[in-house]
Amino acid sequence: MSHTWLGLLSLIITLVGYYGAKRLYGKLGYWWAAPILLAPVLIIAAVLLLDIPLPSYFEYTHFLVLLLGPATIAFALPIYRERALIARYPITLTLGVMAGLLLGLLSSWGLVKLFELPPELGHSVLVRSVSTPFAMEATTAFGGVPELTAMVVLMTGIIGMLLCGPLFRLGRVRSALARGAALGASAHGAGAAKAREYGEEEAVVASLTMIFTGIAMVLTAPLFALLLV
Amino acid sequence: MTLEQGKAKLKRSARHAGLTLLQAAAICLLAWLAHGLVLYFDLPLPGGVVGLGVLLLLLSLKWVPEQSLQAGAAWLLGDLLLFFIPPVISVIQYEAVLEQYGAQMLGFLVAGSVTVLLGTAWVVDRVFKFERRLRLSRELARLEFGAAK
Known part of the structure; x- marks a missing residue:
């Protein structure tokens, strides 16, 4: 098959894999069917089975990645919509964002040393707790590899989604604000989706914390890069 | 239909x-x-x-x-x-690195997520209680002021 055909096939595989997983999860609801886990697994399996070379895979799918920029801008709408909640808890939200950002960066920095990860990985994982469009922007400041960053951000989301239930019970975390902020700061989009299962206020707080932590990460990355790398 | x-x-x-x-x-x-x-x-x-x-x-x-x-x-x-699925798919080119450091990576990610999840929840829980008290006392003061007038 020619290059272009493989490229088109890759785009179709990606779209079908993603929207298929999304529909399946909507019907089944099992954690392993969550699109964040099932879609990449299905698509990687298809790419490996069909032996599609990566340049062909990227020929058309790279247009999807370009939409991460506009997605960053679209975050203005949920911020505007939830302005009443922001006005009600400005101190809590601000300190939640600061705690999430600092804990995310410093725990990653310390744990990279503890687990003795090589520099190529170590620089790519520092921004792992923020949402992808922000992480991809910020990771270059730390000298990270965007592809590796995308993967650890995804895995961080899955892990946060799976761990939050037992950890909330263990840590006796009961208030909606604490649950929402913890999910938004630690597991970004996956955490915000999970927060919806706890309640509407949790979901809104998780989204806001995720967005503000992401923005704060992008803005402070050059400074932290000087201090940590 | x-x-x-x-x-x-x-x-x-x-x-x-x-x-x-x-x-x-x-x-x-x-x-x-x-x-x-x-x-x-x-x-x-x-x-x-x-x-x-x-x-x-x-x-x-x-x-x-x-x-x-x-x-x-x-x-x-x-x-x-x-x-962001396309960049995730392209990690297959880092297969060797991930195979070598896979277990460490998993340990790193779990430890990091536990820290951020519990740490942020702990901070927010305390600040939230403080801010709620602050709001209540402010509203109370406003009500009392209104009644005095």
């Missing part, structure tokens, strides 16, 4: 899809303009964050109605995962 109902439903979803696409295109245009702005003025900020700030300002001033971008933004944010 009768044929008529089916047709009406199809028409509605086609209209919604068209509207979503148009609004998403408008947001893409804004992203492109914000990028140009950053390049032109040589700003030390990424285009995405500048665009977000500009759009938030336009919404607050009511120059851009919320409804006019709602569907497009909902799609861009709802299907965010789709847009």
Whole structure:
């Protein structure tokens, strides 16, 4: 098959894999069917089975990645919509964002040393707790590899989604604000989706914390890069 | 469902899809303009964050109605995962690194997530109780002041 055909096939595989997983999860609801886990697994399996070379895979799918920029801008709408909640808890939200950002960066920095990860990985994982469009922007400041960053951000989301239930019970975390902020700061989009299962206020707080932590990460990355790398 | 109902439903979803696409295109245009702005003025900020700030300002001033971008933004944010699947797929080229450090990576990620999840929850729980007390005492003071007048 020619290059272009493989490229088109890759785009179709990606779209079908993603929207298929999304529909399946909507019907089944099992954690392993969550699109964040099932879609990449299905698509990687298809790419490996069909032996599609990566340049062909990227020929058309790279247009999807370009939409991460506009997605960053679209975050203005949920911020505007939830302005009443922001006005009600400005101190809590601000300190939640600061705690999430600092804990995310410093725990990653310390744990990279503890687990003795090589520099190529170590620089790519520092921004792992923020949402992808922000992480991809910020990771270059730390000298990270965007592809590796995308993967650890995804895995961080899955892990946060799976761990939050037992950890909330263990840590006796009961208030909606604490649950929402913890999910938004630690597991970004996956955490915000999970927060919806706890309640509407949790979901809104998780989204806001995720967005503000992401923005704060992008803005402070050059400074932290000087201090940590 | 009768044929008529089916047709009406199809028409509605086609209209919604068209509207979503148009609004998403408008947001893409804004992203492109914000990028140009950053390049032109040589700003030390990424285009995405500048665009977000500009759009938030336009919404607050009511120059851009919320409804006019709602569907497009909902799609861009709802299907965010789709847009970063390609870079995730390309990690297969780092297979060797991941095979060698896979177990360490997993340990690293779990330890990090536990720290951020519990740490943030702990901080927010305390601040939230403080801020709630602050709000209540402020409201109480306002009520008392009102009664005294």
